[in-house]
């Protein structure tokens with residue numbers, strides 16, 4: 001199970017360990033299993049889908065949403081390892097930033113997006129990890145502890161990591 005400071009994760013995202021390839025093949029027929037509200041512990045109902053892109057998939061996939069009948073909260077599922085609003089998996093981003101910090105050059109020419117990530121990572125490292133002057137150390141620490149290692153667009157509060165199975 002992922003553990004991370006709740007404030008860093010986006011609101012109303014339900015991370016699920018899912019096979020993206022299977023989801024891509026099955027579409028809305030994919031079996032999502034049951035979902036329980038973290039707050040009320042009540043079962044949540046299906047609440048439609050959203051179309052999302054993720055790296056290494058040729059087309060977008062349908063991600064299921066759930067709604068709590070008690071408190072009316074709506075959660076959107078997301079594959080484990082993907083931050084809200086970011087199509088590239090955490091592991092890929094980690095590898096790219098680490099390569100740049102270690103070698104001083106980018107691993108491939110799509111530099112603009114990488115520069116954006118590096119910039120946001122460095123900002124976070126300076127602000128939240130003052131006691132660690134080496135950015136590579138900060139990056140490794142965050143990656144091992146499953147802490148998102150760059151700032152991304154803010155949503156309200158925390159996420160649910162409830163795994164009903």
Ligand SMILES: [Zn+2]
Nearest residue numbers: 037040068071
């Ligand atoms: Zn609820």
